[in-house]
Amino acid sequence: MPSHADWFVYILQCADGTLYTGIARDLARRLRQHNGELAGGPRYTRGRRPVRLLWQETASDRAAAQQREARIKRLPRPAKLALVGG
Helix, strand or coil: CCCCCCEEEEEEECCCCCEEEEEECCHHHHHHHHCCCCCCCCHHHHCCCCCEEEEEEEECCHHHHHHHHHHHHHCCHHHHHHHHHC
16 A cells, blocks of 8 residues: 555546646545646646546655656657556
């Protein structure tokens, strides 16, 4: 079970089929923001709701999460889908 100090890197699928990659400390709260249940969601997903979580992984700290997020964002869509499916 992840500790409260963990960070999460995640990939969402938006209603229009696009993928969104992000990081969060409280993933459940962040998903509620993405879906408009709580204030504070990113502009990208605001017009592409509902979103659903496809993939997540933990990172030991914010820096590690941001580095992993950046690497994933550079991947082409087929590689992201392979990551999600694997």
